[in-house]
Amino acid sequence: MTVLTSAGDKIRFIILMSATLAVMSLGVIRLMKIQLVDGDSYLQQSVSSGTAHQIINAPRGEIADSNGNYLVSNKTGFNAVIEKAFFPSEDSEMNRIILKVASLLEEENEEWEDVLPISADAPFEFLPERESDVARLRKRIGVQVYGTAEECITAMERLYGIDPSLSPRERRVAAGIRYTMAMRDFSVSNRYTFAEDISMAAVVKLKELTYDLDGVNIVQEAVRVVNTGDVIPHLIGTVGAISAEEYEKLSGQGYALNDSLGKGGIEKAMESTLRGKKGVRTLEIRNGSVVKDEITEDAVPGNTIKLTVDSNYQRNVQTILENHIYWLQNQTSDKAKGTKADAGAIAVLDADTGALLAAATAPTYDLKEYLENYSAVANGENSPLLNRVTSGLYRPGSTFKTITATAALNEGIISPTDTVDCRKFYTYWEDWSPSCLGFHGKLDTVGALRESCNIFFYDVGRITGIDIISNYAAAFGLGEEMGLETGRGVKTGYIANPDTFEARQQVWQAGNVIQAAIGQSDTYVTPLQMAGQALMIANRGVRYETYLVDSVYTYNMTSLVSKTQPVTAAVIEDKTGSTFRTVIDGMKEAAAFEPYTYPALKDYYTSSYLLSSLPFEAAIKTGTPQTTKSDTGSSFIGFYPADDPDIAFAGYIENGDYSKFMIKDIIEAYYNREVRIAPINGLSEEETAERLADNEEMSDENE
DSSP, X not given: OOOOXXXXXXXXXXXXXXXXXXXXXXXXXXXXXXXXXXXXXXXXXXXXXXXXXXXXXXXXXXXXXXXXXXXXXXXXXXXXXXXXXXXXXXXXXXXXXXXXXXXXXXXXXXOOOOOOOBOSSSSOOBOTTOHHXXXXXXXXHTOOTTOOHHHHHHHHHHHXXXXXXXXXXXXXXXXXXXXXXXXXXXXXXXXXXXXXXXOHXXXXXXXXXXXXXXTEEEEEEEEEEESOTTSSHHHHOOEEEOOHHHHHHXXXXXXXXXXXXXXXXXXHHTHHXXXXXXXXXXXXXXXXXXXXXXXXXXXXXXXXXXXXXXXXXXXXXXXXXXXXXXXXXXXXXXXXXXXXXXXXXXXXXXXXXXXXXXXXXXXXXXXXHHHHOHHHHHTSXXXXXXXXXXXXXXXXXXXXXXXXXXXXXXXXXXXXXXXXXXXXXXXXXXXXOOXXXXXXXXXXXXXXXXXXXXXXXXXXXXXXXXXXHHHHHHHTTTTSOOOOGGGTTOOOOBOOSHHHHHHTTOOOOTTHXXXXXXXXXXXXXOHHXXXXXXXXXXXXXXXXXXXXXXXXXXXXXXXXXXXXXXOEEEEOOOSSSOHHHHHHHHHHHHXXXXXXXXXXXXXXXXXHHOGGGSSSOOEEEXXXXXXSSSOBOEEEEEEESSSSOSEXXXXXXXXXXXXXXXXXXXHHHHHHOOOOOOOSTTOOHHHHHHHHHHHHHHHHHHO
């Protein structure tokens, strides 16, 4: 708490608070509009007569979870800007004002944009990993290709009339801001945003000195705010200033050099929906006086997006994943496995639509921290910026056996009652005998899925052939684009087959098919694709595209603009009438099966992993894919309830084990989640629910 120790302090405090209230009152009246200070007098210095048009930025659409809780929204913030029409034209005066504003902001620990790729302090050096920006700088200021950072600073001193007698720090600040102004196309129609969302203390200081800061103004605009940074940060993305490369591509779409746009995730994928439409303010000037000032084109806010993810369920699934990794790392049993676990992912889909319900990845990060301290997040242990759900590539292991079984059964290569005799070693070849984990004896498809018998699937894979297996794997979505908005047009992963081997300059051999049949070899897929695989089995041969955007609303969510409808991505016709029933029966037995390797953990962990305690049967398949000669991962796919699925899911633990232990918690968290619809515009929860229901009914009628 600040202590006022003198009468002078008290008087200054009263003056400060009065000024603060005055500024806030003014802001409420002029919210979202460009404000000019002493416009007539300043205008006489630079413009005599004519018409000037100024751009009014539109508030960006907001992003809400499935219950309408805002993950990313806008708040009213104070921005320090420079208006070209009222800014001095002499370099010396420009630089004086710039340095004065920077000094005032620095006193209040405020930051400003600086795109100059040169270190902030002497000795000046180019910033790392900014080669293209450095090349652009040299070209723009006329420095030779091999010019040093110090030579660039000197060139900018000449170009911008910066006094060389200033301190190195002042020279760098002035050069950085002048260069940024040029890069942001500072002009009468494009004011320059010096600093965004500054504190009230900084606002007051700048307002107190408006008489000495020609062209500097405080405006109120919508500022992007991350409300819940821990919910799918990889898929939400960020908003940032447009780059020169982006401007070259987007200038024809109405973007300016001082614009912001989505930089990743939904912010980027849904840019055209969120962006809104700029407005125009027109000033008519006669003899240096503003005679007409009107909004000739209203700014239209962007639309708001409602996602398919429930924030609370997402947090619960994230906690389930992180707790399992922690448990693996801290086992004390001498029979413990998976103690080197350090990362993983879980994806949960709506079985009826393909909507993404949860996407947990570990390690993860908080979007707020990312925006405040990017380098700390980027350099975090085990790559927290990697979204392992959509971009982590893993061997699926034995979860792939469901695909091999489907292919062989559906093509009539085997029947549900055909058996293979497992004697631990596969002896088809004289010089190579790959093994199984046990002596299983004669097993049919259901039994082989329950026991996860390698010998059964070695033999079935060999007689089925890689072409059929590979085609079925693609239909299941492995190695394919999943439809998710943030990854459209991008195929991730690949299936082991002759084409993959040729592309990787490897030689395909006949024996490779049996490794491919059990999810080993060069098959690498994402957890999201594995969840899509589970979805197709759950729907008996129908796979839907995965999507994250549930619906689009007007800015304040009062009117529904569009609602995402399920899109069929692939269909596998059940040619036998029993193909999927057989595979699902095997997955049911796998869910109820307790392998002999579990007793050492049973007393401690039984209540957490036993799926038999659930109200209905579950259907799952687990895997233990080999990653190195000595290390394995742990994977699972599944759906619940087995006979009328609500959700399909998949997960993977890097260097871990017992991933099955998470499944019961994932299922229970889904059914125990509390669904509370966030009120709209002061409406009650009941009124909001009715409004949303009416909107969706209208949407269904229009389909």
